[in-house]
Amino acid sequence: xxxxxxxxxxxxxxxxxxxxxxxxxxxxxxxxxxxxxxxxxxxxxxxxxxxxxxxxxxxxxxxxxxxxxxxxxxxxxxxxxxxxxxxxxxxxxxxxxxxxxxxxxxxxxxxxxxxxxxxxxxxxxxxxxxxxxxxxxxxxxxxxxxxxxxxxxxxxxxxxxxxxxxxxxxxxxxxxxxxxxxxxxxxxxxxxxxxxxxxxxxxxxxxxxxxxxxxxxxxxxxxxxxxxxxxxxxxxxxxxxxxxxxxxxxxxxxxxxxxxxxxxxxxxxxxxxxxxxxxxxxxxxxxxxxxxxxxxxxxxxxxxxxxxxxxxxxxxxxxxxxxxxxxxxxxxxxxxxxxxxxxxxxxxxxxxxxxxxxxxxxxxxxxxxxxxxxxxxxxxxxxxxxxxxxxxxxxxxxxxxxxxxxxxxxxxxxxxxxxxxxxxxxxxxxxxxxxxxxxxxxxxxxxxxxxxxxxxxxxxxxxxxxxxxxxxxxxxxxxxxxxxxxxxxxxxxxxxxxxxxxxxxxxxxxxx
Numbered sequence: 001x002x003x004x005x006x007x008x009x010x011x012x013x014x015x016x017x018x019x020x021x022x023x024x025x026x027x028x029x030x031x032x033x034x035x036x037x038x039x040x041x042x043x044x045x046x047x048x049x050x051x052x053x054x055x056x057x058x059x060x061x062x063x064x065x066x067x068x069x070x071x072x073x074x075x076x077x078x079x080x081x082x083x084x085x086x087x088x089x090x091x092x093x094x095x096x097x098x099x100x101x102x103x104x105x106x107x108x109x110x111x112x113x114x115x116x117x118x119x120x121x122x123x124x125x126x127x128x129x130x131x132x133x134x135x136x137x138x139x140x141x142x143x144x145x146x147x148x149x150x151x152x153x154x155x156x157x158x159x160x161x162x163x164x165x166x167x168x169x170x171x172x173x174x175x176x177x178x179x180x181x182x183x184x185x186x187x188x189x190x191x192x193x194x195x196x197x198x199x200x201x202x203x204x205x206x207x208x209x210x211x212x213x214x215x216x217x218x219x220x221x222x223x224x225x226x227x228x229x230x231x232x233x234x235x236x237x238x239x240x241x242x243x244x245x246x247x248x249x250x251x252x253x254x255x256x257x258x259x260x261x262x263x264x265x266x267x268x269x270x271x272x273x274x275x276x277x278x279x280x281x282x283x284x285x286x287x288x289x290x291x292x293x294x295x296x297x298x299x300x301x302x303x304x305x306x307x308x309x310x311x312x313x314x315x316x317x318x319x320x321x322x323x324x325x326x327x328x329x330x331x332x333x334x335x336x337x338x339x340x341x342x343x344x345x346x347x348x349x350x351x352x353x354x355x356x357x358x359x360x361x362x363x364x365x366x367x368x369x370x371x372x373x374x375x376x377x378x379x380x381x382x383x384x385x386x387x388x389x390x391x392x393x394x395x396x397x398x399x400x401x402x403x404x405x406x407x408x409x410x411x412x413x414x415x416x417x418x419x420x421x422x423x424x425x426x427x428x429x430x431x432x433x434x435x436x437x438x439x440x441x442x443x444x445x446x447x448x449x450x451x452x453x454x455x456x457x458x459x460x461x462x463x464x465x466x467x468x469x470x471x472x473x474x475x476x477x478x479x480x481x482x483x484x485x486x487x488x489x490x491x492x493x494x495x496x497x498x499x500x501x502x503x504x505x506x507x508x509x510x511x512x
Contacts, residue, residue: 208274279396283397295309303442308373312394350406365402370391416447418441418443427443
């Protein structure tokens with residue numbers, strides 16, 4: 001298109017058209033009609049050529065604009081001008097000056113277009129405002145819906161949390177019920193096992209007693225078949241037995257005691273050991289429970305009651321061992337003149353103590369035990385309740401412990417401390433213990449020992465953190481005042497200044 005336009009600009013015929021018009025104007029009057037028509041047709045031909053080139057450029061420009069560009073210009077300016085020109089030409093009328101030119105048509109169309117555009121802009125502005133109002137309304141509705149949804153969501157979460165909480169509580173209650181059922185089953189099993197163990201110990205004790213009695217009877221039958229001893233020696237034996245029966249204290253025992261034979265002493269020790277084991281078992285199964293019932297009338301805490309019973313048992317064994325040593329010293333002094341230079345002096349002393357166990361002052365030992373319990377820092381006990389309630393229990397334990405010292409070897413209880421490592425060979429766990437705890441919280445009953453071997457197991461309570469609990473309870477407790485039945489003036493020097501005997505070595509597995 002640019003080339004065509006450039007050719008049109010540099011066209012010589014188009015430039016000479018003005019000169020030809022001026023020349024024709026000067027010669028118009030002198031020319032003939034045919035010459036004037038020829039000159040007009042030449043100009044028309046030249047104008048037609050220029051119009052053809054312009055229409056070609058017009059067509060090319062319209063094609064470059066695409067399908068829609070330039071359509072409004074053609075419709076608003078070209079078509080009306082062509083219509084007016086061709087109409088005037090067909091009617092044989094000259095073109096009216098009232099027919100709008102292309103520029104006028106363009107101006108009118110521009111005004112109309114601008115007016116329509118202003119109306120469109122105003123309509124668009126109105127539509128935009130309406131759309132904005134609708135958008136604001138929709139946003140308000142969306143905000144309200146979001147608020148309603150959030151409240152509904154919170155309400156549903158609250159209901160779901162309440163539902164989960166109720167389900168969790170039901171599960172906890174179900175777990176507690178199952179734990180209680182399991183604990184009751186375990187407790188019944190533990191009680192059944194304890195009953196079986198008690199029955200087994202009772203049967204073993206009865207078997208030992210029966211075997212000891214059998215051995216004694218066999219020894220008596222063997223001695224009855226043996227030849228009778230010398231009459232003079234038999235007379236001395238009778239006089240010695242009468243004098244021994246007449247004696248009432250170790251200071252008057254001056255008669256010569258017949259030393260028993262080794263087999264007789266062994267059989268007697270076995271029988272006495274079986275009887276003492278039976279008494280110790282009865283003290284645990286019956287006497288201890290009776291003492292607990294007495295204390296539970298004043299103390300409602302089972303732990304305190306069991307601690308008091310255990311401390312009373314330990315103190316009773318200690319006091320009884322001290323009393324046995326003093327009693328043995330007095331008997332040894334009394335029998336020294338009769339057994340000067342004899343090899344069986346110790347056997348005679350032990351035989352005298354065995355035959356005169358009724359001379360043991362158990363009431364004095366009971367008072368010593370009560371005094372020791374009154375100053376024991378481990379017992380936190382109400383001051384209005386006196387330990388004299390346990391006098392019968394303490395007296396029984398003192399008698400058993402005193403008689404156990406006459407055995408060969410003597411029997412003693414194992415040393416126990418709160419917070420020590422639980423030894424399954426020496427103790428049984430109580431039914432309310434934590435069976436996974438490794439430390440002893442407190443002892444219920446001591447274990448019975450023969451040197452390093454366990455004869456009877458004790459009982460202990462195990463719990464987690466037993467050592468720190470025992471330390472805190474020891475720091476909180478207070479010592480009680482002395483019992484009113486035991487005044488301070490009667491405290492013996494041996495009890496105040498006594499020192500405990502060496503505790504037995506902690507045993508490993510019992511030797512069989």
